[in-house]
Amino acid sequence: MIKEVAFVAIAVSDKERARKFYQETLELKPTTAAMEGAWVEYDLGPTTIGVGCHPDWKPSRDGTTVAFEVDDIDATIAQLKERGVSFDMEKIETPVCWRRNSAILMAINWSCISANRPNEMMSQENRKGKQIPASSFKIFFLLP
Amino acid sequence: MKIKGIGFVAIPVTDVKRARSFYEEVLNLKVSDEMMSGKWIEYSVGDETLAIANVIPNWTPSDQGTGAALEVENFAEAIQRLKDRDIRFAAEPFETPCCHMAVVQDPDGNKLIIHKLKPENEKGECV
Numbered sequence: 001m002i003k004e005v006a007f008v009a010i011a012v013s014d015k016e017r018a019r020k021f022y023q024e025t026l027e028l029k030p031t032t033a034a035m036e037g038a039w040v041e042y043d044l045g046p047t048t049i050g051v052g053c054h055p056d057w058k059p060s061r062d063g064t065t066v067a068f069e070v071d072d073i074d075a076t077i078a079q080l081k082e083r084g085v086s087f088d089m090e091k092i093e094t095p096v097c098w099r100r101n102s103a104i105l106m107a108i109n110w111s112c113i114s115a116n117r118p119n120e121m122m123s124q125e126n127r128k129g130k131q132i133p134a135s136s137f138k139i140f141f142l143l144p
Numbered sequence: 145m146k147i148k149g150i151g152f153v154a155i156p157v158t159d160v161k162r163a164r165s166f167y168e169e170v171l172n173l174k175v176s177d178e179m180m181s182g183k184w185i186e187y188s189v190g191d192e193t194l195a196i197a198n199v200i201p202n203w204t205p206s207d208q209g210t211g212a213a214l215e216v217e218n219f220a221e222a223i224q225r226l227k228d229r230d231i232r233f234a235a236e237p238f239e240t241p242c243c244h245m246a247v248v249q250d251p252d253g254n255k256l257i258i259h260k261l262k263p264e265n266e267k268g269e270c271v
Contacts, residue, residue, distance in 0.1 A: 001171065001172045001216055001217060001218075001221070001222055001225065002171055002172065002173060002189060002214045002215065002216055002217075002222075003189075003190055003215045003216065003217055004189055004190025004191065004192065004214075004215045005150075005153065005189050005190060005192040005194065005212055005213065005214060005215070006213040006214060006215040006257070006259040006261070007212075007213045007259075008150065008153055008210060008211070008212050008213070009210065009211050009212075009213060009257065010209075010210045011208065011209050011210065026145065026147060027145045027146070027147070028147060032270075044147065044148075044149045044150055045148065045149030045150065045191070046149075046190065046191040046192065047149070047150050047191075047192055049150075057208065058208040058209070059208065059209055060206040060208040060209025060210075061209070062156065062203060062204045062205065062206035062209065063155070063156065063204075063205055063206025063207070063208065063209040063210060063211075063254055063255075064153060064154070064155045064156075064206075064209065064210045064211055064212060064254055064255075065153070065154050065156075065203075065210055066150055066152075066153050066154075066210060067150065067151030067152045067153070067154065068147045068148075068149075068150065068151060069147070069148045069149045069150065069151040070145075070146065070147060070148060071146060071148065075145075076145055079145050080145075
């Protein structure tokens, strides 16, 4: 019935602030933009992230979230901190990640208030025999 | 900074058993991993991983915010299957120049977009 993830849609409340965050802080390259920038797509491997701004669709700290895969988690964390991104959860290592010498962290947008979370998340595992590096960071997009 | 791709998409649920029957029996997703004593379940969806989780008390379901769009083989069949099982629709099926979409909710209210791209010869201008 389901073939793949078509895209992941992220709600934002301020399209200009979101554009800066995704394009300057996270250095993602936009692939398409529509509705005067109220919908911007970023291709990431086989999947697309769509960042949308609409009054009936609000950002949320809760609910579905997306993990981004990076090569060097420590360098990424340092860069995000330099760029003023506040972290919802600091880097953690799970037993799975640790064996793979990597870790996951969660971050939230620079404009958000941080909340502390217990260190409980898991990592990416082998998929279909492909070795996927398990270092990821996870971002909660919450644009008040 | 180089973001290479999506590590996974994770959906918080309050009742793993109830959520599993939705994701496995209704959406027909195949489990690829089970971790943290069954509190973190992963499904392989194409090249990506979708996870349902009940691991952190202050990370709760939401019908707002980020949502995953799932590409289906056959849109009409998928909608019929979801209707037959009384799944909640937050948006009834609609058509754009390039795709068909509907928005459904899992048992916790998290929204999922059911999506079908039109074939090239039927496609209008996409965003």
